[in-house]
Amino acid sequence: MSISVGYYPGCSGSGTSVEYDKSTRAVCKKLGIELHEIDDWSCCGSTPAHTVNHTLSAALSARNLVLAAKQGQEEVVTPCPSCLANLRTASHKIEDEEYRPKVEALLDESCEEAASVASTLQLIIERVGIDAIKKAVVKPLKDLNVACYYGCIMNRPPELMKFDDPENPMAMDKIMEACGATVLPFPLKVECCGAAAGMPKKNIVTELSGRLLEVADSLNTEIIVTACPLCQMNLDLRQGQVNRANGKSYDIPVVYFTQLLGLALGLSAEEVGLSKLVVDPTPRLRFADVL
Amino acid sequence: METIPLNSPDREFIREVQERSGQNVLACYQCGNCTAGCPYNFAYDLSVSRVMRLVQLGQREAVLKSHSIWLCATCQSCTTRCPNSIDVAKIMDVLRHMAREAGYATERNVKAFGDAFLESVEKHGRVYELGVTATYIRKTGRFWTDVDLAPAMLPKNKLSIKPHEIRGKEHVSEIFKRFRERDAVKENS
Amino acid sequence: MSGSTGLLTEGQDLRIVGFLCNWCSYGGADTAGVARFEQPTDLRVIRVPCSGRIDPLFIARALLSGADGVLVSGCHPRDCHYAEGNFYARRRFEMLKQFLSVTGIDPERFHYTWVSASEGQRWQDVVTSFTERIRKLGPATKMAGGTGYDEECLKEIAAAVSLGDQCPCHKEKA
Amino acid sequence: MRIGVFICHCGSNIAATVDCPAVAEQAKGLQDVVFTTDTMYTCSEPGQNEIIEAIKEHKLDGVVVASCSPRMHEATFRRALERAGLNRYMLEMANIREHVSWIGKNKERNTVKAFELVSIAVAKLRNNNPLYANKFDVTKRVLVIGGGVAGIQAALDCADAGYQVVMVEREQSIGGKMAKIDKTFPTVDCSSCILGPKMVDVSQHENITLYALSEVEKIEGYVGNFDVQVRKKATYVNWDECTGCGACMEKCPSKKNIDKFNEGISKCTSINIPFPQAIPKKAAINPEGCLMLQKGKCGVCAKVCPTKCIDFEQKDEIITEKVGAVIAATGYDMFDHSVYKQYGAGQYPDVITSLQYERLMNASGPTGGHIIRPSDGKEPKKVVFVQCVGSRDPSVGRPYCSGFCCMYTAKQAILTKDHIPDSDSYVFYMDIRSPGKGYDEFTRRAQEQYGVQYLRGRVSMIYPKGDRYVVRGSDTLAGTQVEVEADLVVLAVGAESAKNAPALAEKMRISYDNYGFFMEAHPKLKPVETNTAGVYLAGSCVGPRDIPTSVGQGSAAAAKVMTLFSKDKLESDPQVSSVNTSRCIGCMKCATTCPFGAIKEVTDRAGNVKAEVIETVCQGCGICTVTCPQGAIQLQHFTDNQILAEVNALCQAQLDF
Numbered sequence A: 001m002s003i004s005v006g007y008y009p010g011c012s013g014s015g016t017s018v019e020y021d022k023s024t025r026a027v028c029k030k031l032g033i034e035l036h037e038i039d040d041w042s043c044c045g046s047t048p049a050h051t052v053n054h055t056l057s058a059a060l061s062a063r064n065l066v067l068a069a070k071q072g073q074e075e076v077v078t079p080c081p082s083c084l085a086n087l088r089t090a091s092h093k094i095e096d097e098e099y100r101p102k103v104e105a106l107l108d109e110s111c112e113e114a115a116s117v118a119s120t121l122q123l124i125i126e127r128v129g130i131d132a133i134k135k136a137v138v139k140p141l142k143d144l145n146v147a148c149y150y151g152c153i154m155n156r157p158p159e160l161m162k163f164d165d166p167e168n169p170m171a172m173d174k175i176m177e178a179c180g181a182t183v184l185p186f187p188l189k190v191e192c193c194g195a196a197a198g199m200p201k202k203n204i205v206t207e208l209s210g211r212l213l214e215v216a217d218s219l220n221t222e223i224i225v226t227a228c229p230l231c232q233m234n235l236d237l238r239q240g241q242v243n244r245a246n247g248k249s250y251d252i253p254v255v256y257f258t259q260l261l262g263l264a265l266g267l268s269a270e271e272v273g274l275s276k277l278v279v280d281p282t283p284r285l286r287f288a289d290v291l
Numbered sequence B: 001m002e003t004i005p006l007n008s009p010d011r012e013f014i015r016e017v018q019e020r021s022g023q024n025v026l027a028c029y030q031c032g033n034c035t036a037g038c039p040y041n042f043a044y045d046l047s048v049s050r051v052m053r054l055v056q057l058g059q060r061e062a063v064l065k066s067h068s069i070w071l072c073a074t075c076q077s078c079t080t081r082c083p084n085s086i087d088v089a090k091i092m093d094v095l096r097h098m099a100r101e102a103g104y105a106t107e108r109n110v111k112a113f114g115d116a117f118l119e120s121v122e123k124h125g126r127v128y129e130l131g132v133t134a135t136y137i138r139k140t141g142r143f144w145t146d147v148d149l150a151p152a153m154l155p156k157n158k159l160s161i162k163p164h165e166i167r168g169k170e171h172v173s174e175i176f177k178r179f180r181e182r183d184a185v186k187e188n189s
Numbered sequence C: 001m002s003g004s005t006g007l008l009t010e011g012q013d014l015r016i017v018g019f020l021c022n023w024c025s026y027g028g029a030d031t032a033g034v035a036r037f038e039q040p041t042d043l044r045v046i047r048v049p050c051s052g053r054i055d056p057l058f059i060a061r062a063l064l065s066g067a068d069g070v071l072v073s074g075c076h077p078r079d080c081h082y083a084e085g086n087f088y089a090r091r092r093f094e095m096l097k098q099f100l101s102v103t104g105i106d107p108e109r110f111h112y113t114w115v116s117a118s119e120g121q122r123w124q125d126v127v128t129s130f131t132e133r134i135r136k137l138g139p140a141t142k143m144a145g146g147t148g149y150d151e152e153c154l155k156e157i158a159a160a161v162s163l164g165d166q167c168p169c170h171k172e173k174a
Numbered sequence D: 001m002r003i004g005v006f007i008c009h010c011g012s013n014i015a016a017t018v019d020c021p022a023v024a025e026q027a028k029g030l031q032d033v034v035f036t037t038d039t040m041y042t043c044s045e046p047g048q049n050e051i052i053e054a055i056k057e058h059k060l061d062g063v064v065v066a067s068c069s070p071r072m073h074e075a076t077f078r079r080a081l082e083r084a085g086l087n088r089y090m091l092e093m094a095n096i097r098e099h100v101s102w103i104g105k106n107k108e109r110n111t112v113k114a115f116e117l118v119s120i121a122v123a124k125l126r127n128n129n130p131l132y133a134n135k136f137d138v139t140k141r142v143l144v145i146g147g148g149v150a151g152i153q154a155a156l157d158c159a160d161a162g163y164q165v166v167m168v169e170r171e172q173s174i175g176g177k178m179a180k181i182d183k184t185f186p187t188v189d190c191s192s193c194i195l196g197p198k199m200v201d202v203s204q205h206e207n208i209t210l211y212a213l214s215e216v217e218k219i220e221g222y223v224g225n226f227d228v229q230v231r232k233k234a235t236y237v238n239w240d241e242c243t244g245c246g247a248c249m250e251k252c253p254s255k256k257n258i259d260k261f262n263e264g265i266s267k268c269t270s271i272n273i274p275f276p277q278a279i280p281k282k283a284a285i286n287p288e289g290c291l292m293l294q295k296g297k298c299g300v301c302a303k304v305c306p307t308k309c310i311d312f313e314q315k316d317e318i319i320t321e322k323v324g325a326v327i328a329a330t331g332y333d334m335f336d337h338s339v340y341k342q343y344g345a346g347q348y349p350d351v352i353t354s355l356q357y358e359r360l361m362n363a364s365g366p367t368g369g370h371i372i373r374p375s376d377g378k379e380p381k382k383v384v385f386v387q388c389v390g391s392r393d394p395s396v397g398r399p400y401c402s403g404f405c406c407m408y409t410a411k412q413a414i415l416t417k418d419h420i421p422d423s424d425s426y427v428f429y430m431d432i433r434s435p436g437k438g439y440d441e442f443t444r445r446a447q448e449q450y451g452v453q454y455l456r457g458r459v460s461m462i463y464p465k466g467d468r469y470v471v472r473g474s475d476t477l478a479g480t481q482v483e484v485e486a487d488l489v490v491l492a493v494g495a496e497s498a499k500n501a502p503a504l505a506e507k508m509r510i511s512y513d514n515y516g517f518f519m520e521a522h523p524k525l526k527p528v529e530t531n532t533a534g535v536y537l538a539g540s541c542v543g544p545r546d547i548p549t550s551v552g553q554g555s556a557a558a559a560k561v562m563t564l565f566s567k568d569k570l571e572s573d574p575q576v577s578s579v580n581t582s583r584c585i586g587c588m589k590c591a592t593t594c595p596f597g598a599i600k601e602v603t604d605r606a607g608n609v610k611a612e613v614i615e616t617v618c619q620g621c622g623i624c625t626v627t628c629p630q631g632a633i634q635l636q637h638f639t640d641n642q643i644l645a646e647v648n649a650l651c652q653a654q655l656d657f
């Protein structure tokens, strides 16, 4: 089986979430997915763009979808839910005959040919499939209690994302199960972590991420599994800040699903960028005999 | 508390919100579900269902100067759970656009962060995180509140020191330029 | 003029025929009357028990006999007094629309809709806008010789349309 | 033909904007019209007498009245014709009030229009024929479908009036939801104390035949003469012999069956009597759980049964019954709340439905009336009620209000305090809907006397935290978000139409709404009648109804049946279709389109297939008439010729130039 798609890493992939990018590429390779990075891609505009103007946001995102199409890719995947939301919205808007000209006016080129977009998570679960993953696992994540945290926009709004259940998504749960992990019923799967409020409004992050850590801890979660660079950063990088603000001392590693999946598929710690994480997961992984 | 005068509700405001968001705000029956699920509610001055109500009542000023519309993170909780399938998050977004256009910036830092981010994109084609931070500090006069993160981040090479310039950065910056021109036209007309 | 009456001295009403089901739309028209919702005077109503009783032949015949427009109204889907008469009606009317142009009649002269007994306001809107539409189209051009249509051809069309229920394309939709 | 035309002034209602004398004058020129006049109030006594006298004096054999809507006075004038010795169907009306004088101010145009309406009426009348009603016998037995409180009431009333009743209940026992609930609002009296005796009456009434665990398979025929097929499902127990002793239940080794009567909060044996007060109190085997029926080994019940009534070979049985009327009282079902994933409904053990909570509170329920948490058996101290779950929520396809959940929630909150005095209750509501007698006082009492904390807002999510549940909602009156940590959450799940209600409606040939609830003939004036003669409705099969309304409707439906049965013969409406056998080619297309199954296939003497209309079943819609390729089947009083005559009268004028 060989799957070939365009790839949009997103800005954080070369910054705060290098390990997500790295592990995503490694896992895809392992699963027979060819990722073709869109040449000269630009920022999707992220949250700031759509909070300023929807057409501007659509144009910034659409540039990449048009580029991808020019480079012969009909479909683009991205690991980042925030990029996904922007690219999806743009793709939706340029399908609308009435809206498209507005985007084209900003972009100064035609958007008629544009790639469609999905998340790498969706690609893996729908096109590779759980059975294939199960077969490919060489190092099962036995005795590892994980909580899967999807973040607020991976599946919402459902009309736009059209993927998994908006209230109780299961894609990562299923992948982790296929990898042999014990998946805890994490009730706050889609609650917001504080997202981009980190810099301007730190108290929001410490409050919201604090709740997530508290509930994860109450379930005796050993590792939190995420699919979103912002979630990961808020929970991992800022875990100390969150702890200080809430008077707690949680010490829960927060990893990307591609990192754990990669390990289960036999990739090395180095290949999935484990060392980039702030809360070190290696003791637990060693204990569980994964490393 | 102030008395809201209902003799002359700002119908133009209601119409504009409806048109720009594509949502029927009159469908809101004030169940409060959006407020109930809003993770940012604790930081809001107006709960999101009250924002909806004030829009229904045509209270432009009260809505556009609220802090809530800046703090909303578009997490989609309200949209996903509204019994009347109103895209509330989109309405919040549209209100923020209208607030910007009308010159409100009740949450200066949020606005500054957004602006810094977009400036960076405009300049380099991609976000340059350190650059955003620097601009943000310059705009707000606030020293990086996240200095405590540096010891964790720097050794892991997570913040790149150099911006990622793309070849097509002109193309990107032109998008911004055209956007501003188009906007200027709109303001004049 | 109106040769038959001689009562009207100035201006001419258009000739718009309405077929209304007894239970819903006729009641709706009554409700509009009771509420004194003013309407153009061009429409004359023929009462039938159910929109399912309206043979496309009646409509074709009216239009070919010089009616400027035909307005049909029944109970809202699912609201039919006879359970499903309006579903039959809808299929037949859709078929009829396709056939009308074959006979040289502008299908715009025919309109069907649903109005319930309580919807007086809606009835007023329906009558007003349909009359407007016919006014724009103008009076129908009279068929040559008064009965310039082939009665046989008409029957064939009507039969095909009435049997819409058995026609395969409708089975699919059902 | 000799036709008389009467133009009504209706005081000034018509005359103000229609020149009535001119219309009358002009009508003289219409074919067959021999007499015309205009009168002040045609429907008044002198007005009617004028018609009668004119009929006699001018030997009229048809009358056109141009006045108000026929929906208003057609019956009046038909009676007047009959008094003058004419057939009532020799009347036509022109609606020159609602359709002319009241909607246009231009007198000239109105006058033309009024005249044209008169000429249409005359054209039709020239094609009218006298029609005569047939008389037919009535079978004075009634079928009641559904044995909830509404059906029980209807059955008892009919039976007490001396009529035979056949009751068909889908479940093993009658009683419906009311048998499951604990106490009833607003009086908080014990549900089974007031329902129990009625259920016993049903079982003991000599006029009532009860088929439980049965469903209606087929209904054919028409008012006064329905043929009904009932499927009696196999119970594997010979009910004639079973004494309800329960010995079998004690010994049955298969104990893991979902207890439907207890809404799944407990388990039961494969052979089971659902509850002690069940009517009929007979055991039945659930074939899915029974070891004997599944694996061929066990048979313990057969061994212990003192009356030897177990019969593993039993099969479904079809029974036919003849009845003259049908009362549908199939009630409602509960909305499937598991679509609310954000409430963890169906996932978290201590987030339960209101009906499950009734079973928990009920002294004869699985916990003996002790309110405990399903997860750990502990007594909850904080109970949160969430209203409008699956009601008033367009996003889950349930925009309507379920009507009784506000009230039962208040009741449950009050009872919670009674059961657990040191508990706190919270109710999340959108509005409190309590319009019945003493109802609002009741919900106020919950708040004022019992201290139930009412919070106005919906709940967005429920999630477990430790061994409690965080309920995050809003209080829109306080204007913000609120959170309660609960031990138990009760969802006031809305009502939806009974399972398969649409299929049953189709069997009865009645309409149902978008949600599967049955449709009344008129929502205000015929609330227990349907569009099909002889079929009546009672209780919450029409829409969510509380017990008092359901009972009231049960009696109302019974009264309608008694009215029907008070006559020995019924008169059919002659405005039905009839087949011209010489034209009919027997294609039976008419029969396939008739929504009422009113057309049957017959063979004539020469052996040719022909259609025949069962006059009593035909409702007079005319769908068949349009379908028939031969024009062979014609709806009387609305034949092709009659309607075409109207069309021609209207259009011919123009062609005359």
Ligand SMILES: Cc1cc2nc3c(=O)[nH]c(=O)nc-3n(C[C@H](O)[C@H](O)[C@H](O)COP(=O)(O)OP(=O)(O)OC[C@H]3O[C@@H](n4cnc5c(N)ncnc54)[C@H](O)[C@@H]3O)c2cc1C
Pocket (backbone or CB within 6 Å): D145, D146, D147, D148, D149, D150, D151, D168, D169, D170, D171, D173, D174, D175, D176, D177, D178, D181, D183, D184, D185, D186, D214, D215, D216, D329, D330, D331, D332, D333, D354, D355, D358, D404, D408, D411, D498, D499, D500, D504, D538, D539, D540, D541, D545, D546, D547, D548, D550
């Ligand atoms: C939790 C809860 C608490 C309530 N508390 C109160 C209260 O305190 N006071 C009050 O006034 N109301 C209360 N109600 C409302 C009450 O349940 C209804 O008003 C009442 O049950 C309606 O009676 P019914 O006979 O119309 O329907 P049901 O009780 O639903 O009875 C219908 C019967 O028809 C049977 N049936 C269905 N389909 C078929 C079929 N196709 N063939 C044969 N049989 C069929 C069913 O099995 C059932 O036995 C409560 C409701 C709930 C959910």
Ligand SMILES: Cc1cc2nc3c(=O)[nH]c(=O)nc-3n(C[C@H](O)[C@H](O)[C@H](O)COP(=O)(O)OP(=O)(O)OC[C@H]3O[C@@H](n4cnc5c(N)ncnc54)[C@H](O)[C@@H]3O)c2cc1C
Pocket (backbone or CB within 6 Å): D524
């Ligand atoms: C403003 C308003 C608007 C409404 N709109 C609606 C609506 O849109 N839809 C709806 O469903 N309901 C509506 N209602 C409610 C509706 O009026 C009642 O449901 C309905 O009238 C009740 O009918 P009734 O026969 O029980 O009582 P009533 O209409 O009150 O009739 C009682 C009759 O008994 C007579 N009477 C009283 N005492 C005696 C006596 N001692 N001896 C002899 N005769 C006596 C009275 O004179 C009267 O004629 C409305 C009510 C109001 C006030």
Ligand code: SF4
Pocket (backbone or CB within 6 Å): B027, B028, B029, B030, B031, B032, B033, B034, B035, B048, B049, B052, B078, B081, B082, B083, B084, B085, B086, B088
């Ligand atoms: S959830 Fe929807 S209906 Fe409810 S208050 Fe919010 S916007 Fe209004």
Ligand code: SF4
Pocket (backbone or CB within 6 Å): B034, B037, B038, B039, B040, B041, B048, B071, B072, B073, B074, B075, B076, B077, B078, B079, B088, B089, B092
């Ligand atoms: S989208 Fe905004 S308003 Fe809606 S729930 Fe999320 S943060 Fe609150």
Ligand code: SF4
Pocket (backbone or CB within 6 Å): D008, D009, D010, D011, D013, D040, D041, D042, D043, D044, D067, D068, D069, D072, D073, D097
């Ligand atoms: S018959 Fe009708 S129009 Fe004439 S007086 Fe009576 S109510 Fe009025």
Ligand code: SF4
Pocket (backbone or CB within 6 Å): D237, D241, D242, D243, D244, D245, D246, D247, D248, D249, D282, D283, D304, D305, D306, D307, D308, D309, D310
């Ligand atoms: S089946 Fe036999 S043992 Fe069981 S209740 Fe009936 S009589 Fe008793």
Ligand code: SF4
Pocket (backbone or CB within 6 Å): D251, D252, D253, D254, D269, D270, D271, D285, D289, D290, D291, D292, D293, D298, D299, D300, D301, D302
């Ligand atoms: S035969 Fe079936 S019902 Fe009887 S005791 Fe055994 S398992 Fe129970």
Ligand code: SF4
Pocket (backbone or CB within 6 Å): D387, D388, D389, D391, D392, D400, D401, D402, D403, D404, D405, D406, D407, D430, D431, D432, D433, D492, D494
């Ligand atoms: S009765 Fe009350 S709880 Fe039930 S749907 Fe209506 S408003 Fe909601």
Ligand code: SF4
Pocket (backbone or CB within 6 Å): D579, D583, D584, D585, D586, D587, D588, D589, D590, D591, D610, D611, D627, D628, D629, D630, D631, D632, D633
């Ligand atoms: S459709 Fe006409 S021809 Fe055919 S069976 Fe019926 S009545 Fe006879």
Ligand code: SF4
Pocket (backbone or CB within 6 Å): D576, D577, D593, D594, D595, D596, D597, D598, D599, D613, D617, D618, D619, D620, D621, D622, D623, D624, D625, D635
């Ligand atoms: S008119 Fe025809 S279609 Fe209608 S009920 Fe009678 S027989 Fe059936």
